[in-house]
Amino acid sequence: xxxxxxxxxxxxxxxxxxxxxxxxxxxxxxxxxxxxxxxxxxxxxxxxxxxxxxxxxxxxxxxxxxxxxxxxxxxxxxxxxxxxxxxxxxxxxxxxxxxxxxxxxxxxxxxxxxxxxxxxxxxxxxxxxxxxxxxxxxxxxxxxxxxxxxxxxxxxxxxxxxxxxxxxxxxxxxxxxxxxxxxxxxxxxxxxxxxxxxxxxxxxxxxxxxxxxxxxxxxxxxxxxxxxxxxxxxxxxxxxxxxxxxxxxxxxxxxxxxxxxxxxxxxxxxxxxxxxxxxxxxxxxxxxxxxxxxxxxxxxxx
Numbered sequence: 001x002x003x004x005x006x007x008x009x010x011x012x013x014x015x016x017x018x019x020x021x022x023x024x025x026x027x028x029x030x031x032x033x034x035x036x037x038x039x040x041x042x043x044x045x046x047x048x049x050x051x052x053x054x055x056x057x058x059x060x061x062x063x064x065x066x067x068x069x070x071x072x073x074x075x076x077x078x079x080x081x082x083x084x085x086x087x088x089x090x091x092x093x094x095x096x097x098x099x100x101x102x103x104x105x106x107x108x109x110x111x112x113x114x115x116x117x118x119x120x121x122x123x124x125x126x127x128x129x130x131x132x133x134x135x136x137x138x139x140x141x142x143x144x145x146x147x148x149x150x151x152x153x154x155x156x157x158x159x160x161x162x163x164x165x166x167x168x169x170x171x172x173x174x175x176x177x178x179x180x181x182x183x184x185x186x187x188x189x190x191x192x193x194x195x196x197x198x199x200x201x202x203x204x205x206x207x208x209x210x211x212x213x214x215x216x217x218x219x220x221x222x223x224x225x226x227x228x229x230x231x232x233x234x235x236x237x238x239x240x241x242x243x244x245x246x247x248x249x250x251x252x253x254x255x256x257x258x259x260x261x262x263x264x265x266x267x268x269x270x271x272x273x274x275x276x277x278x279x280x281x282x283x284x285x286x287x288x289x290x291x292x293x294x295x296x297x298x299x300x301x302x
Contacts (some may be wrong), residue, residue, distance in 0.1 A: 009235040016231035021254025023224035030216040034087030039195035044221035075170035076190025086160035092153025095259035103246035108165035124288035138274030172277025217268035
């Protein structure tokens, strides 16, 4: 699939972002509560993975350390609440506003990697990060409404951003030791269990949804989850959370375009300008970021 050992993670990230960009529009099309959508998204993803896990990785779970189970659980819980908060935000604000706030992960990732992993950033990387974040703000400037329920949706999306950064940081800690499939199975499983408990507490119905919603649940499991998040989890073994967080800033571009064609949400000139600013910032950031280590092994099929 990839031609060069050093470009593999970056190509995987690019493909992942394309699939993740479909998430917001699919969620907005569904009628189920946000937590129910998130629960079935992960539950279906797990069901698809079960045959692979049983056939190829059944024995690997016995060798996982308790600390890795702990970090995997924290990653799963963070992922669950990221989905709850983000999906809920889409009920109150536009796709562009919600996605742009969710993808402001560098603001949290820079702090997290410095505090937990002591990673240093060059001035060029910082300049690229600031530029890309500025582009993310510009891309949906026309949609921001600092009042009422839209503000509440923006706050939910920003909190969801913090949660997904925690998910990636906890994942970076253990992905260097675990294969992709066991790791994602654990994290998605913990996240799905968290969402089941959450929905039971809130007494949301589990089955009384139209057939179209079940199709959306399945699409979410396949595209943004298995072909999106799983590729990011594969890449985080070799690439810093900072790089992944910066790359996710491409998501508002794809999500806004899809929202325009599918949902009829208008794209403003400022959003197109913001897209160009994001690409410029990403180029500066990724160009400045060197690998701190070479891959020790290869996983040919993420």
